[in-house]
Amino acid sequence: MNRIHFLALILVLSFLGLSIFLYKVIVLGFPMSPDTKSEVWNVEARISFQGKDEPAQVSMFTPQSIHPYIITTEAFVGQDYGVTEKTQGPNRVVQWSTRKAEGIQILYYRGIIRQMKEWETEFRELSHPSIDKEEALQGVLPPLQGTFLQAGIAVLDEVKEESADLESLILSLIARIQDPDKESPASLLRSQYPPQQVLAQLLTLHGSPSRVVHGIELSKEAKIVNTKEWLEVLIEKEWVPYDLEQGKKDIPENYLPWWRGHAPLFQIKGGTELEFRLSASPNQEQAIKAAVARGMVLNPAWLKFSFFSLPIEKQVVYHILILIPVGAFLLVLLRNVVGLKTFGTFMPILIGLAFRETELFWGIFLFSVLIALGLGVRFYFDNLNLLLVPRLASVLIIVVLIMGFLSILSHHLGLVRGLSIALFPMVIVTMTIERMSIVWDERGPGEALQQAFGSLAVASLTYLIMSLKSMDYLFFTFPELLLVLLAMTIALGRYTGYRLLEIRRFKSLLQAG
């Protein structure tokens, strides 16, 4: 029974995992690698605040379908909140309101944004809307007054002398306003307004309607983002963007405009302790929108049951968690099939995870330094005849001190990577130091170093496997593959063959025999 049961379990698990996987790939057409994805992102704004037991109202600008981005799906989430949308000048505003806000309130805006390709019809419809100067002047900032107006005129005059046309005027104005050292009328303006606003006002004053654009950068990985500001100037009935950071015309392709003008992103009435977060992540599932759409018709329940339905910030966590089983499987292979020795069973995985932040070279370097210093202190503690738990606690304190010291040192040396030492799991490091010192005492330094290098090698290998983009994509998109991984792990649980390193161990025997 035992053997049949065992084989059946492995087969059922693999079959289940593989069939869901193949169904997704073949029938639903999920792409196998992240490279086939198109340019689709999830963006999310999360607002939380403390209600004051009275009516509350939150209004927030939202992104709009403006060339070259189109918003395919949107959701406004807020329990017991009414939602209204309206247009306000060039912007779109969503307003959440409730009659009574009590306790912590959380509101979400979620949108799925697609960057259009030139061959799409919507692309042509949305692109290059023609705008009149009168129209453009609506909703721009109120003009400068008094000394600010005079300072503005002075700056403009200076720049006009240096520039031949509007283009060069805009560029030298950007350079002048952003130059912090310049002792000029510009500094007066800058002391009052943010630089992008100064620029918009001066250009409008000059006769070219300009406005500030607030947006976010859409990157390849999921993360919490800050807003970026740039400038739009009306040139020949078209808004032309100018990148302030680079001081040049046009903005990077992955900048998503969110709202325009000088108003803050959101306004709130009837709430305190406001917290706000914007996040964006590439959306692989939507990249295969057609596939999912087909899937929704066929079987809505379990397709919704995927990591992609989680809020973006939780997705970030699962991008990491999903790789731990991969590391664990690798560890099983390296320990039971290859025969490497490591300190602690899962310690290498945790160290490997920490390497994600430090990257390999720095990770190995910092880990070795940490262990070496800790071990030195541990040997000193040996003379003090401390009891075990206080000794472990003392080593832990020393580990934290060393980590802090190394962070500060590397910061002063200007080594950014050194700061990420704080991500090493210090309890694991402490236990590693303790076990290493015992092995050192009982079995000699050779054995201790051998195990330390073994652990480090396994950690590095786990890191390398876990940091593979395709590995991340595969298991995040097809979590059912974990069932296959489980089946393989269970199968290895009954692997009774030799370990690779046993060949070396019994070598003398074979030669003699």
Next chain:
Amino acid sequence: MFKDFAELADFGILGLNERNAVYTLGYNQRGFFPLVDDKAQTKALCIKAGVAVPPLYGTIEIERQIRDLAKLLGANTEFVIKPAHGCGGDGIIVIKGRVKDKYRKANGTLLTLPKLEHHISNVLSGMYSLGGGADVALIEYCVNSDPVFESISYQGVPDIRIIVLLGVPVMAMARLPTRMSDGKANLHQGALGVGVDLATGITQSAVLFNNIVTEHPDTANQVTGIQIPDWKTLLELSSQCYDIFKLGYLGVDIVLDKDKGPLLLEVNARPGLNIQIANRAGLLPRLHLIEKSAETLFDVQKRVDFAIQHFQAALPNSKTVN
């Protein structure tokens, strides 16, 4: 690589995975592990069954008792401190004498009483125990080795390890301490492993770490061709352990005391694999043979006879080798 695997298999080598999955887990019920993992229980069971063990001077179970260590030791100048749940010989201190108020270890270094007390404190906190849990320290009689081993061991006490499957002795080796092993009889610490012919009790080939040798590295004396006294008694003793501990796959460690004869030192439910190198033979053919005739081997006499009949050393006397 696959060729090497096949060669190991042809030789009948038992690997770690197979030992764990098939023998340790397959023949040993979880519930009986504590009987051998806790050396205090092992000792008590042996005494009950009439098996000779090194006499116990006392146990220290809580930190407070450490203060009374000096009183407990009394006038004993020779004793051994060992963690009840230790493995691989870690945490064992052998004291062979006193110099004024200091204790002399087997290797000649001196320890003060506070140092001994600290060591016991470490033992109690679980530093050497298998799972890291709280432990107790045993203080027991220090074995005086039989003269037969005098010329072929460096300090410490040699012991004899016999692997037993279902009560049938499978393979045996003598472990001789060296200077490198710090007087301990552990192969991975540098002790010499000497294969013993199961039928006769005569030492065959020897292995130091993974290298085949014929002489003791410290005394330079030949370690092969030596007759271990009372061999049949040792085989019976090891066979008896199956009935006492109910564990199908065992490593039994026996020492030969000058005065008290064979004493059972400890029993191991996960015995190591180096015995195969020392004997230059794989365990698997022997294990399979026993598994085939397991039903007929119901008492100690039958099992020992079976072992003597079937497991004669395959190699000629190792004097001819090298």
